[in-house]
Amino acid sequence: MLKNVVAVVLEEVHPFELGVACEVFGLDRSEEGLPTYDFALAGARPGPHRTHAGFAVDVPYGPERLAGADLVVVTAVGVREEYPAPVVEAVRAAVEGGARVLSICSGAFVLGAAGLLDGRRSTTHWRYTDRLAAWFPRTTVEPDVLYVDDDPVITSAGTAAGIDACLHLVRKVQGAEVARAIARRMVVAPHREGGQAQFVARPLPEGDGDSLAPLLDWMRHHLDQECTVEQLAARAHMSPRTFARRFQQETGTTPHRWLIGQRLLLAQRLLESTAEPVDAIAARCGFGNAATLRHHFGRRLGTTPLAYRRCFAEPLAS
Template sequence: MLKDVVAVVLEEAHPFELGVACEVFGLDRSEQGLPRYDFALAADRPGPVRTHAGFSIDAPYGPERLASADLVIAAATHIRDEYPPELLLALRQAVERGARVLSICSGAFLLGAAGLLDGRRCTTHWRHTDLLAARFPLATLEPDVLYVDAGQVVTSAGTAAGIDACLHVVRQEQGSEVALAIARRMVVAPHRDGGQAQYVDRPLPEAQGDSLAGVLDWMRRNLDREATVKQLAARVHMSPRTFARRFQQETGTTPHRWLVGQRLLQAQRLLEGTDETVDAIAARTGFGSAAALRHHFGRWLGTTPVAYRRTFRGPTPTAP
């Protein structure tokens, strides 16, 4: 039974991510018939901990407080080369005796330093996924999801994804009604569709050279038109084989994948900024049908066009 929850904070802690843990597990909601958790803050040593926002918070406990925790939350903090060894030991011992650990955003690096990601699926903020994979090659990184439940170790993506992960643990431990009631108090969705890929600025990098600039521009302006590698190669007076190789070198991907990414990017913009139907957007962006658009949305972004529009579309202006 989940009763004892400890949030670990380090210097340059991120207040919002820490606040997520405090909001879900630190408030007394017993008047609603909801569980009351024994919630505490712990650091590598008791005392004030400076946040990256410039103010300090008090952590009354050191690593020894983790010894009784049912759940240890590694809140986001500045990513460092080394982490306090006493804290890493306390984390390993907590997992060895059966406690769960949960990281929010860059908190995954603390779990990785403790060896808790080795052989496990995990995630972190999309900005840090490459670094996490490089530092902890024994981990199995899933970069496009909001959170990963690997049993005793739960990792979440950036910032608000920590809410999703915390509510997921509550749902598992105490049932959906408890999770729903806490979500209502927080005025958040009890469960969000899709993964963090839908929050990344661009699905693909820009070309690194300029030899294909003209054809890339043409492809962007004609997303609704089909174009084979042979046709595209002819535009820059290359053989299809040379074109495909040059395209890979300059964009890091294939012509087909680059085109699908650009079509999805335009579809996202239309879903956010227009009232056009999904069918119309599918036609304008070259997918041909709503079914094809939904297929690619699911594969690339982990959600549906309708759910994406619901999340990212601003309020419709009221007529005067």
């Protein structure tokens, strides 16, 4: 369930990261057939809270608003060893009561203070990963990823990675089509995998004609075809070694992981929007057979194709 969403606002909150939570969960998109959220801001006390940029945000609720939340979003804030105890306790109690919690950037330190990272994998902005690991040695910090989903705790890296983590959660709970529709409204990429590197060496084509964008577009339209790195490299007129390096530079991941991610996205859409048998969907998406699709579904999404269809196909068809 994802209905009651509370964003935690502390003094010196970073406004962009707070805006991410507001944009994904705080806007009414019901006229487009999208779900709405009971969205609220809560801090250590009601009233104005200073932002990192110098202006203030009016926060209507204190920490008691976290009780009964389905999702608590802890946005970026100044990195320090202590945070207001009532907020820390409310975040911990919300998770103990069944809520998910999602941190953006340095918000992971609030989760660490609440003991929610103990025994879990986590991440934060690359500038702070060493400090997170030192301060909270019982968490396994993954320093070079966009986000980590260790349900019910999701941690993400800086700024745009928070968008990725929020859309990942929407996709996980409410389906790929809902996440795609929200991303389309926000004019952002509908899906970046959590394991993608935080730093991509070539985020934009340099205008020199050697961008892999045309090849990536071709791959998206031929997901049913089995392509080796050697074949893809030949299509890009590169050696396999140069191609693998360039692919990592432009996408932040490997050709194999990128293909699996794109194929799973297509499979999710087909499971939601068609009545095709799982075997047929597996073939259309390049997995070959239902067993391989089930394997990747379980490994990446923690569920099965049929369970996913039961969750998301009927609401969209009604």
